[in-house]
Amino acid sequence: CFYCDIGGMIEINRGTYKYWAVYIGNEELIHVVTPGMIIVKLVSEQERSKKLEDVAASHVYKINNYLDDKYTPRNIAVIMKEVGHTIPYNIIGKNYKHFVTYLRYGKLEF
Numbered sequence: 001c002f003y004c005d006i007g008g009m010i011e012i013n014r015g016t017y018k019y020w021a022v023y024i025g026n027e028e029l030i031h032v033v034t035p036g037m038i039i040v041k042l043v044s045e046q047e048r049s050k051k052l053e054d055v056a057a058s059h060v061y062k063i064n065n066y067l068d069d070k071y072t073p074r075n076i077a078v079i080m081k082e083v084g085h086t087i088p089y090n091i092i093g094k095n096y097k098h099f100v101t102y103l104r105y106g107k108l109e110f
Helices: 052-056 074-082 098-103
Strands: 011-015 018-025 028-031 037-038 061-062 086-088
Touching: 011 052, 011 098, 018 052, 018 074, 018 098, 028 052, 052 061
Parallel strands: none
Antiparallel strands: 011 018, 011 061, 018 028, 037 086
């Protein structure tokens, strides 16, 4: 069941690049909000989280927990403690994929 994988890393194929998010239940995601930095979750009530279909748009997506054999996934309660934090973004060292591996495993791995 796709929606049963709370804390799962979602890989969205946007053609020229892969966009990543973490599923937190109720079809909601934690994902990159602005190009210059990663905001764990938007603050305003209206934009508290985005629905999977809104973020994926017409792009193909799948769960890709590719490091589960190497690391133990963190509990969703631990992941949710990251809500409200801001993390610097750069394409090489702290990008979408690094962000979701940090949330799921506590590691900034690529």
